[in-house]
Amino acid sequence: MLSDAHMAEKSTEVEFTGWLYQADYEYLLDPQVRQIVVVGETATDQVLRMSLAGIDPAIVTHADNVPEAIGAVDYAGVDTTFIAFCVSNVDVARGAADMLAKRIEEASHEL
Secondary structure, three states: OOOOOHHOOOOOOOOOHHHOOOHHHHHHHHHOOOOEEOOOOHHHHHHHHHHHHHHHOOOOOOEEHHHHHHHHHHOOOOOOOOOOOOOHHHHHHHHHHHHHHHHHHHHHHHH
């Protein structure tokens, strides 16, 4: 859920993606990372950056919106889920965390 759209002249356009190549995406090569779901204006750029970092494309899912991203999370057998977001979209991240918690809670009642 990373984006610099808050800095863009048009909120649907992202102006600077250079920071993706300054960030340590190789950190995600840890075998404990079993799934990565990306969403936001820079999602396509992030997928490319992850590919360059050597991350297995089979664990990366690109979602078009937050509800789709939450729906894509495979939480079976997982004890921790992280939501990474930029400081300009804290409210969106909180909403996503609430959606994910509700989905997990509903699934636990189905068992």
